[in-house]
Amino acid sequence: MLKNLNKNSVAGLTAIFNAILRFNYFPNAWKTAIVLPFRKPGKDPRRPEHYRPISLLPSISKIFERLLLKRLNKYLKDTDAIPDIQFGFRANHSCTHQLLRLTEYIAQSFQEKKHTLAAFLDIAQAYDRVWHTGLLFKIRQLGIPEYIQNIIKGFISDRKFKVKINHSFSTLRNITAGVPQGSVLSPVLFNIFMNDIPKCSNVETALFADDTALFSASSDINLAFNRVQNNLNTLIQWTKKWRIAINSQKCQTKIFTLRRPLIPPNLKVDDNEIPWKSEPIKYLGVLLDKKLTWKPHIHAAINKSNAKILKLYPLINQHSTLNTKCQILLYKSIILPTLTYACPVWGNAAPTTIQKLQIVQNKVLRKSIKAPWFIPNHQIHRELQMETVLEHIKKLANNFYSSLPSSHATLIFQLGRTANIPSRIKSKFPKDMLKPP
Numbered sequence: 001m002l003k004n005l006n007k008n009s010v011a012g013l014t015a016i017f018n019a020i021l022r023f024n025y026f027p028n029a030w031k032t033a034i035v036l037p038f039r040k041p042g043k044d045p046r047r048p049e050h051y052r053p054i055s056l057l058p059s060i061s062k063i064f065e066r067l068l069l070k071r072l073n074k075y076l077k078d079t080d081a082i083p084d085i086q087f088g089f090r091a092n093h094s095c096t097h098q099l100l101r102l103t104e105y106i107a108q109s110f111q112e113k114k115h116t117l118a119a120f121l122d123i124a125q126a127y128d129r130v131w132h133t134g135l136l137f138k139i140r141q142l143g144i145p146e147y148i149q150n151i152i153k154g155f156i157s158d159r160k161f162k163v164k165i166n167h168s169f170s171t172l173r174n175i176t177a178g179v180p181q182g183s184v185l186s187p188v189l190f191n192i193f194m195n196d197i198p199k200c201s202n203v204e205t206a207l208f209a210d211d212t213a214l215f216s217a218s219s220d221i222n223l224a225f226n227r228v229q230n231n232l233n234t235l236i237q238w239t240k241k242w243r244i245a246i247n248s249q250k251c252q253t254k255i256f257t258l259r260r261p262l263i264p265p266n267l268k269v270d271d272n273e274i275p276w277k278s279e280p281i282k283y284l285g286v287l288l289d290k291k292l293t294w295k296p297h298i299h300a301a302i303n304k305s306n307a308k309i310l311k312l313y314p315l316i317n318q319h320s321t322l323n324t325k326c327q328i329l330l331y332k333s334i335i336l337p338t339l340t341y342a343c344p345v346w347g348n349a350a351p352t353t354i355q356k357l358q359i360v361q362n363k364v365l366r367k368s369i370k371a372p373w374f375i376p377n378h379q380i381h382r383e384l385q386m387e388t389v390l391e392h393i394k395k396l397a398n399n400f401y402s403s404l405p406s407s408h409a410t411l412i413f414q415l416g417r418t419a420n421i422p423s424r425i426k427s428k429f430p431k432d433m434l435k436p437p
Helices: 007-023 059-079 095-111 132-141 146-156 186-193 221-241 295-311 324-340 351-369 377-384 389-406 408-413 430-434
Strands: 032-039 051-056 115-121 159-165 173-175 204-208 211-218 252-256 267-269 272-274 281-283 286-288
Touching: 007 059, 007 146, 051 159, 059 146, 059 186, 095 115, 095 204, 095 211, 095 252, 095 286, 095 408, 095 430, 115 221, 115 281, 132 146, 132 186, 211 221, 221 267, 286 295, 295 324, 295 351, 324 351, 324 389, 351 377, 351 389, 389 408, 389 430
Parallel strands: 032 159
Antiparallel strands: 032 051, 115 211, 115 252, 159 173, 204 211, 267 272, 281 286
């Protein structure tokens, strides 16, 4: 609708935006949000805390937020205000980049015969608990231009909301903390709020928005334990100072090693012990197992893909009236991305493990062209001009590693490393998948 505005309307909108920048005033009419609760996957629908509140904001407000965000991001980039360990909502930083950083760190510890201890922390209601006074204090500390400070203060202050369920609305309520989920400004404001998170020597901190991981490697597992626990203690004091809560029941800890270590005591978060997990841990959408074999992750990706195939069965099957080209397009756009998510990180898995992904693709392609049993899979791929899953993974990985130098994190954390010495283990650096056999 806004795209169809005539020139006079665009000029009027421009005048409003210029006035906001000139008077440092964020209109009250734009501060009322309609909140839609979306249930988190696999959670109990009867519990309110299992819903994610998404704010529907005025469209004109969102346009202005993008204009302000452009100015704010330029200042943050020029001053390096956002810490290097934060990969969330930053250009040329993604989940795959952060996962690569962690897996390369673990792979290096494998090469050096070390254990890696990791703690994956859950910040409770991260966006909803942002302390407004603390956020404004940090914005002033960063030296952000005063007019942006004033507009942000107006943006987060005196906000109101009402919840919509079906066609019913709740009464209007005031918002005293947090940033609205659904606003383009909120992720950057949250990054600013987290920018002074404490870091300790010999312990790596990884942030992707509110997803926080601490990890440290040592040949002495008790030394690594003490490092991570000391960092945790410092971090807990910091969260209390800035009114952030860590949900200890959702925190997880894991030991990555190729040996059988003596299990150290459990890490503690606010006097609550977090037991070491023997099963894989999910981090940024990828399952990390003890030896980084990637078998659990690939198995989970296959199960998720099969669930999607089941939902698409009326369209992708031997009796479907949908033409083959459309069936292949559905597979490429919906199922294949699920199979290959973050593959530059785990593409060095054993060929027999990768082959399990190929089986899923073979079944879908055979159904889409109604192929009889005696036609070989390689002929189907050739006629459809379709890559095998392994070829697709290597193409995605090659594109990812080719673009890696454009990421600021590459230089800081030396991403994209390979084994400079003959590898003594099966689990290599992720980039080694591109080496000739």
